[in-house]
Amino acid sequence: VLHARKCILDGIVSAAQNRSVPPLNYPRVYDLCREFPECEFVLNGGIHGLAAARAIAWGDGGDGGGECHGVPCDVCAAPNGSCYAPPSPSAPQNLCGVMLGRAAMEDPSMFWDVDRYFYGEPSNPCRNRREVLFRFCEWLERAYPRRCCDNNDQATHIFPPPDIVHLQRHCKVCYEMHEKGDKFVVAEEDVWKNRLSTMMKEGSPPRQKITARIIGRCLKPVSTILYGMPKNKLFKRTLDSYCQNAWIRNCGPGFILRKAMEIVPDSIWDEDFTKTEELAENP
Known part of the structure; x- marks a missing residue:
């Protein structure tokens, strides 16, 4: 290079x-x-x-x-x-x-068009930011699964993570993700925040089984995916806040990303990407 x-x-x-x-x-x-x-x-x-x-x-x-x-x-x-x-x-x-x-760090969504525009493929895998992030969430949940419901004391600090067996389908923090099969189900935001606030007042945070380094490394690539769009700063602040919350971290980076997405209106996530030819690019 x-x-x-x-x-x-x-x-x-x-x-x-x-x-x-x-x-x-x-x-x-x-x-x-x-x-x-x-x-x-x-x-x-x-x-x-x-x-x-x-x-x-x-x-x-x-x-x-x-x-x-x-x-x-x-x-x-x-x-x-x-x-x-x-x-x-x-x-x-x-x-x-x-x-x-730095261009990739500042505006990762530009790479949505790499397959078609750069390599000449007939189409791209995703049409909007929601599709990109949901695919990324699915990968995160396979690569760094939640650690909130297992009895393995070894922390997730490298890849691959330790072999784990979940003792229950969910914890009090992430139960809405698992209460209906494996399909993600969104709880009312106020209900979730109130439940989390009550837990934080009643006791100490759980032992950290997924390190802050892993969480940060997993989510940094998508923290600026709304670059140049409304709610960009709000999404980034929310994502950073959840990453630092010891009560949430064991539920995994996939859960944290899904929860942070809820702060942004659906219309923004579902807006189609703009083709590279239609962008005004300056070197």
Whole structure:
């Protein structure tokens, strides 16, 4: 993985400035690909969306001539002289891919369109955020099952978790998820919160069998799935609050995510994603 921006280590710029002050130099990466054809490269740095990622990974399909790019780049007219031009007409064969770091962390929902837009599949697996999160919940419940109703004292702190046998179908916190078979059934939010509040007043929290590190690592990838949409901050605050609540944690990351989703109106979760072609993307 080759970052297309220099890193200045002499203390003149901060870590945050190192992500913006040194100019991006994509042509240098393409030159290195051609100079070392036996090596495989992945370009990293400054890629903010799927449109830019596809153009860099596959090439822009142009005629390969005309504009002259370099650093500083008058053609791109980007801050600090950056040049983020895609290879033209096609990418070097040993440019094997691109890496999206902060863009993925800030707006994970952009990846809903990867199968269709980037890889050329006829369709994507999910149409909206609800479908994405429900599939993710199902995976979480398999990978990190609830630990509220078993007699195994070993904590879940790595993957795979310890083998467990549930002694009962549910606890007082998560009973609405299991009271009707395995189908998730939503309890009235006020009823659930009142029950939880009563439990917190009456005694000490249960012994923690799923570590905070596991919960945080599981849910961080989707904490910003409402980026740029209403209720984004509310959902993130609610998710963070539930993650830190020792009374809830043993019910597992899947349960925590399902409960946090209830704070957001259905219309937001059910809104269809926007195709990448229809987004206004800026490098």
